[in-house]
Amino acid sequence: MARRILLAVAAPVLAMAIALGVSSLVLIASDNSPLEIYRSMWSFGTQLNSIISMINRAVPYYLAGLAVAIGFKMNLFNIGVEGQYYFAALIAAIVGAAFTLPSVLHVLAILIIAMASGAFLAGIAGVLKATRGVNEVISTIMLNNIVLGGFGAWLLTRARYDDGSGSLQIATKPIAESGRIPNLNGWLEAIGIDVPAGARLTGFLLVAIVVGVIYYLIIWRSRFGFDLRASGMNPWAARSSGVDAKGMVVKAMLLSGGMAGLVGLSSVLVENGRFAGDFQTGIGFTGIAVALVGRNHPVGVALGALLWGFMERSAQRLDLEGVPKEIVVIMQGTIVLSVVVAYEVVRRARAAQQQREVSAQVDDERVADTSVGVPA
Amino acid sequence: MTDSRPLMDRPDGDLPPTTAAEAVPQRSRRPAWQTFAVYAVLAFITLSVVAEIADAPALTGSGTWGAALRVGIPIALAGLGGLWAERAGVVNIGLEGMLILGTWFGAYGGVEYGPWWGVALGIAGGAMGGLLHAISTVRFGVDHIVSGVAINLLGAGVARYLNIVTFDDRTGATQSPRIGGSVGQLDVPFLAGGDLFGWRSPSLFGWLDRQDWPIVSDVGAVVYGLTHNITFDVLLGVAMFPLTWWLLWRTAFGLRLRSCGEDPVAAESLGVNVYRLKTIAVVVSGAMAGLGGAILVLFASIYREGQTAGRGFIGLAAMIFGNWRPGGLAMGAGLFGFTDALQLRNEAAVHAMLLFVAVLLAALGTRALVKGKAIPGVVMLVFGAGFLAWWLLTDEYPTQWVPFTPHITTLLVLAFASQRLRMPAADGVVYRRGEGR
Numbered sequence: 001m002a003r004r005i006l007l008a009v010a011a012p013v014l015a016m017a018i019a020l021g022v023s024s025l026v027l028i029a030s031d032n033s034p035l036e037i038y039r040s041m042w043s044f045g046t047q048l049n050s051i052i053s054m055i056n057r058a059v060p061y062y063l064a065g066l067a068v069a070i071g072f073k074m075n076l077f078n079i080g081v082e083g084q085y086y087f088a089a090l091i092a093a094i095v096g097a098a099f100t101l102p103s104v105l106h107v108l109a110i111l112i113i114a115m116a117s118g119a120f121l122a123g124i125a126g127v128l129k130a131t132r133g134v135n136e137v138i139s140t141i142m143l144n145n146i147v148l149g150g151f152g153a154w155l156l157t158r159a160r161y162d163d164g165s166g167s168l169q170i171a172t173k174p175i176a177e178s179g180r181i182p183n184l185n186g187w188l189e190a191i192g193i194d195v196p197a198g199a200r201l202t203g204f205l206l207v208a209i210v211v212g213v214i215y216y217l218i219i220w221r222s223r224f225g226f227d228l229r230a231s232g233m234n235p236w237a238a239r240s241s242g243v244d245a246k247g248m249v250v251k252a253m254l255l256s257g258g259m260a261g262l263v264g265l266s267s268v269l270v271e272n273g274r275f276a277g278d279f280q281t282g283i284g285f286t287g288i289a290v291a292l293v294g295r296n297h298p299v300g301v302a303l304g305a306l307l308w309g310f311m312e313r314s315a316q317r318l319d320l321e322g323v324p325k326e327i328v329v330i331m332q333g334t335i336v337l338s339v340v341v342a343y344e345v346v347r348r349a350r351a352a353q354q355q356r357e358v359s360a361q362v363d364d365e366r367v368a369d370t371s372v373g374v375p376a
Numbered sequence: 377m378t379d380s381r382p383l384m385d386r387p388d389g390d391l392p393p394t395t396a397a398e399a400v401p402q403r404s405r406r407p408a409w410q411t412f413a414v415y416a417v418l419a420f421i422t423l424s425v426v427a428e429i430a431d432a433p434a435l436t437g438s439g440t441w442g443a444a445l446r447v448g449i450p451i452a453l454a455g456l457g458g459l460w461a462e463r464a465g466v467v468n469i470g471l472e473g474m475l476i477l478g479t480w481f482g483a484y485g486g487v488e489y490g491p492w493w494g495v496a497l498g499i500a501g502g503a504m505g506g507l508l509h510a511i512s513t514v515r516f517g518v519d520h521i522v523s524g525v526a527i528n529l530l531g532a533g534v535a536r537y538l539n540i541v542t543f544d545d546r547t548g549a550t551q552s553p554r555i556g557g558s559v560g561q562l563d564v565p566f567l568a569g570g571d572l573f574g575w576r577s578p579s580l581f582g583w584l585d586r587q588d589w590p591i592v593s594d595v596g597a598v599v600y601g602l603t604h605n606i607t608f609d610v611l612l613g614v615a616m617f618p619l620t621w622w623l624l625w626r627t628a629f630g631l632r633l634r635s636c637g638e639d640p641v642a643a644e645s646l647g648v649n650v651y652r653l654k655t656i657a658v659v660v661s662g663a664m665a666g667l668g669g670a671i672l673v674l675f676a677s678i679y680r681e682g683q684t685a686g687r688g689f690i691g692l693a694a695m696i697f698g699n700w701r702p703g704g705l706a707m708g709a710g711l712f713g714f715t716d717a718l719q720l721r722n723e724a725a726v727h728a729m730l731l732f733v734a735v736l737l738a739a740l741g742t743r744a745l746v747k748g749k750a751i752p753g754v755v756m757l758v759f760g761a762g763f764l765a766w767w768l769l770t771d772e773y774p775t776q777w778v779p780f781t782p783h784i785t786t787l788l789v790l791a792f793a794s795q796r797l798r799m800p801a802a803d804g805v806v807y808r809r810g811e812g813r
C-alpha cells in the first residue's frame with residue numbers, strides 16, 4: 001500500500017525534479033546561480049499583485065486546457081483551440097455589441113454566442129473526421145491557419161468601429177455595460193484584502209470555476225462522459241457496447257470547441273470590453289501544455305494553469321536579474337516533456353507492481369488449493 | 377472495394393500487400409505514372425489557357441515558378457521529415473519546433489562562420505530536436521503527439537533564449553544579424569543556359585520562354601523558372617526527394633524502416649532492430665526539417681522570431697495530402713509554394729485562379745457524372761459554376777484571403793480524397809519490444 005502511494009506521488013515529484021534540474025543547468029551554463037534566481041522569482045511571484053496577475057493569466061489557460069482535455073479524454077487531439085477561441089471571441093464581441101439586454105442575460109447571451117462559434121469551428125473538424133475520415137489534427141491546424149492567417153483580420157476590418165479618438169488600433173464596437181463582467185476587487189476588499197493599486201482580479205474566474213465543475217460532472221458523472229472515456233480507452237469495446245463512435249467524435253469536438261469559445265472572453269468582457277487588434281494569441285497552444293501537465297483532470301489542469309501563470313508573472317523579475325525571461329519557455333517545455341516521461345515511467349512501474357501482486361496472489365491460491373486437495 | 381493505390385506509381389519494392397484491396401488482382405490498365413502524366417499535361421494546358429483568357433501572365437511566368445520553388449522548399453522538407461518519421465511509425469508533430477531550431481542554428485552558423493556552415497548547423501539543430509523526440513517516443517514510449525507538442529514549445533523557447541544570449545547586444549531579442557555571403561547559385565546547363573566547365577551552354581527553355589508560342593512558351597517559362605538561378609541550398613533540398621525515394625523504396629534499409637511503420641512486431645520477429653531504425657528515422661526527420669529551416673533563413677538572410685509561421689504543420693499536411701509518398705508530398709508543398717509566390721508577385725493572377733478552379737471543378741464533375749457518381753458530380757458542377765460566377769462578377773480576390781487559400785484547398789482536398797489515402801498501418805502506435813500486439 002505504501003508503495004502504491006509512493007508511486008502516485010512519484011510522477012509529479014520526478015517531473016518537477018527533472019524540470020528544475022534542466023533549468024538549473026541552463027542557468028549555470030549562462031553563468032547564473034539557479035538558487036538565487038529561483039528565490040528571487042519566488043519572492044516576487046508571491047506578492048499579492050503578482051498572485052492576482054497569476055490568476056488573471058491562469059483563467060484563460062485553464063479554459064483552454066479543459067477544452068483540449070475533453071478531446072484527449074477520447075483520444076481526439078483538438079489542436080485548433082487556438083483558432084476557435086480567436087474566432088469565438090471576435091464573433092462574440094461583434095454580435096454582443098450589437099444589442100443590449102438586462103445585465104445578466106446580456107452576459108449569458110454573449111457566453112452562448114461565443115460557445116456556439118467555437119463549437120461551429122471545431123464541429124467542422126468533427127464532421128470531417130466522422131464522415132470523411134479526415135485526421136482532426138490536420139483539419140484543425142488548417143482551420144487555425146484560416147482564422148489566424150487572414151480570415152480573422154478580414155472579419156475584424158469589416159467590423160471596425162471608429163470611436164472618434166483617432167486611435168490607429170483596429171477594434172470592434174465596445175460592448176454595452178450590461179454585457180460586461182465586473183472585476184472581483186470589491187469581493188476581495190469585502191473579505192479584508194487590500195488590493196494593491198492597479199491590480200484587478202478578473203470576474204471571469206467565477207465562470208472558469210463553474211466550467212471546471214461542469215467539466216468534472218460531464219466527464220466523470222454522466223452517461224455521456226462514460227461513453228466518451230470508454231471510446232478513448234478502448235474504442236472497440238465501446239463500439240460493441242453500443243456507443244455510436246462517429247456521433248461521439250462530433251459531440252466531443254463540439255463540446256471542446258464550445259469550451260474553447262470561452263477562452264478569449266476574459267479579455268473581451270472583463271478587461272477591454274471589445275475585441276482589439278492586439279488580442280492575445282497563443283493561449284490555445286498553452287492549453288495543450290496545461291492539459292498535459294494537469295493530466296486532463298479539472299484540478300490538475302487548474303494547478304497547471306496556475307503554474308504557467310506563476311512562471312510567466314515571476315519571469316518579469318528575471319530581466320532585472322540580468323537573465324533573459326525567455327528561460328521560462330524552456331522551463332515550460334521541459335516540464336511538459338518531463339511530466340509525460342515521468343508518468344510513462346511510473347505507469348510501467350505500476351503495471352509491473354500489479355503483475356507481481358497478481359502472480360503472488362495466484363501462487364497463494366495454488367498453495368491453498370493443493371493443501372485442500374491433498375488427502376489427510 | 378476500390379483500389380486504394382494513390383495516383384502515383386507504387387514501385388515493386390513497396391511493402392507486401394497487407395490490405396485486402398491490394399491483394400485483389402490488378403485491373404489491366406495504363407501504368408499509373410502515365411495516367412498521372414496525362415492529368416498533369418491537361419492541368420497545365422488549362423492553366424496556360426486560363427492565363428491567356430484572364431490576362432494573368434504571372435500564372436505561367438518563370439518568376440512565379442522560381443519563387444514557388446524557393447518558398448515551397450522549406451515546407452516540402454518539413455513534410456519530407458514527416459515522411460521519414462511516419463514511414464517508421466512515429467508521428468512527428470514536433471516538426472515546427474525542429475524547423476525553428478533549424479532556422480536559429482542555421483542563422484548562427486551563417487552569421488558566425490558563413491552560409492555553408494549555416495546549412496550544416498541548421499541540419500544539426502533540427503537533428504537534435506529529432507533525437508529528443510526519438511528518445512522520448514522510442515525509448516520512453518511517450519505518446520508521439522504529446523512529445524511533439526513539447527518539442528514545439530521547447531524549440532521556440534530554446535531558439536529565443538539562444539538568440540538573446542548570442543545576439544541581443546547586436547540586433548535585439550528577436551532577430552539575428554544579417555547573414556553575409558551566399559551559397560552560390562546555378563543555372564542548369566542546356567535547360568536554363570548554365571555554364572559547363574567554363575563553356576556557356578545554350579538555354580533551351582529560356583529560348584522557348586522568349587518565343588510567343590501558345591502553351592509551349594509557357595512550358596518553357598515554367599521549366600526555365602524552376603531551373604534558373606537555383607541556389608545550391610535549394611538544390612540540396614530538392615535532391616533530398618529522389619534520395620529519400622531511393623533509400624526508402626529501393627534499398628533493404630528502406631524496406632526494414634518502412635516495415636517498422638507497418639508492423640513493428642512482425643519486423644522485430646524477422647530480426648529488424650525496430651528501436652534503432654525508428655530512432656534513425658526520427659533523427660533524419662529532424663535533420664530534414666533543420667535543412668528546411670536553414671534554407672528559410674538563408675533565403676531571408678536573417679533569422680526572425682516566428683519566421684517559420686507554421687510551415688512545419690503545413691509540411692505535415694502536405695505529406696498527408698501526398699499520401700505519405702515523396703511525389704505526392706512534393707505536389708502538396710508545390711501547391712502551398714505556388715500560392716505563396718502568386719500572392720507575393722501578382723494579385724490579378726490570384727483572381728485568375730478562380731477561373732482555373734472553376735474549370736477544374738467542371739472537369740472533375742463531368743468525370744464523376746460519366747462514371748455514374750451523380751451526387752458528387754452535381755455538387756462539383758454547382759461549385760464550379762459558383763467559382764465561374766465569382767470570377768465573372770468580381771475584379772479581385774480579397775487580399776486578406778490569399779494567405780489562407782491553400783489551407784482551404786487542403787481541407788477540401790482532404791475532405792474529398794481522404795478515402796484514397798492510406799497511412800502506415802502502425803503509424804503513431806507506441807511500440808514496446810516484447811509486449812506483443
